[in-house]
Each structure stands twice: as C-alpha cells, then as structure tokens.
C-alpha cells in the first residue's frame with residue numbers, strides 16, 4: 001500500500017510563492033503555527049507507515065516545498081497512492097472552541113473517517129465534533145479513499161498542549177496508521 005500524507009498548509013498553499021502558516025496562536029510570546037505542527041505529525045506518520053512496510057508520498061516535506069493545495073491530490077495520484085490523509089488543526093475566534101473532527105468526501109470513506117475519529121478520541125479524550133461530509137475541499141479531490149483530520153483547536157490551551165505532547169503525538173500517529181492499515185490492508 002502507498003499512502004499520501006498531506007501536512008496541511010505550507011508553501012504556496014493559498015497563494016503561489018507565499019508561505020501559508022494556516023491557523024496561528026500566540027501564547028507566552030511564542031507563535032504556534034498549524035503548518036508546523038501538521039508537518040511534525042506528517043513526518044512522524046511517515047516513519048510509522050514505513051516501519052510497517054508501507055510506501056509513503058509526502059505532499060510536502062518541509063516549509064519550502066512548493067506544492068500548491070490544488071495540486072496535492074493530483075500529485076498523490078500521479079505518485080501511485082492508494083489512500084490520502086490530510087493533517088490539520090482547527091481554528092475559531094473563540095479560544096474555548098475545542099475538539100476533534102474528521103472530514104471526508106465520498107460516502108465510501110465514511111467508515112474510514114469514523115474509525116479515525118474513534119481511535120483518536122480514545123487517545124486524546126477531546127470533545128467529539130463528529131465526522132463531516134465535505135465535497136468542496138481541494139485536498140479531498142483525491143481519486144480514492146481520503147480523509148482530512150482536524151486534530152484539535154490550536155488556540156485552545158488544552159487541545160494544543162495535548163497535541164504538542166510527544167507521547168500523545170506518537171500515539172495519535174500510531175493510531176492513524178493502524179486504522180488505515182486495518183481498513184485498506186496490505
């Protein structure tokens with residue numbers, strides 16, 4: 001199996017040649033950026049899948065990678081990927097907003113989304129914002145199974161601290177890989 005991992009945002013995401021940090025939140029003078037956290041998750045997830053003997057295609061590997069969001073699903077297909085996983089953090093004006101959700105496009109992917117949702121909630125204990133069908137997202141235009149995970153809210157202290165915790169991060173990446181392999185097999 002070959003898995004496409006899409007760490008949300010980054011270079012050329014919204015505008016060509018301009019870095020898009022995604023959602024941001026400043027805490028004690030430190031600026032947390034969605035794109036950086038998503039990349040960290042993506043790179044760990046890559047290692048987890050490879051350790052399980054699967055191939056991985058990264059839509060971006062770092063903060064310089066010029067992969068426009070509109071091309072990411074297509075690039076993944078061209079790379080021969082079987083499944084597409086996009087990693088994001090959520091944002092809302094109200095810092096109290098919290099919880100996790102998984103977005104999917106095709107009805108066929110509903111079970112995959114729900115299984116991801118359940119597995120991650122078991123680790124984080126976050127509020128269940130439920131899975132949501134979204135047909136409008138560019139990255140979900142991948143021809144094949146796909147899901148976009150909104151891990152939690154960057155501005156919510158409890159969500160962010162959990163997601164920045166290395167043990168939780170490893171457990172979350174392990175669970176994403178486990179669900180994906182169980183669902184789509186070898």
Ligand SMILES: [Zn+2]
Nearest residue numbers: 008022088089
């Ligand atoms: Zn995002």
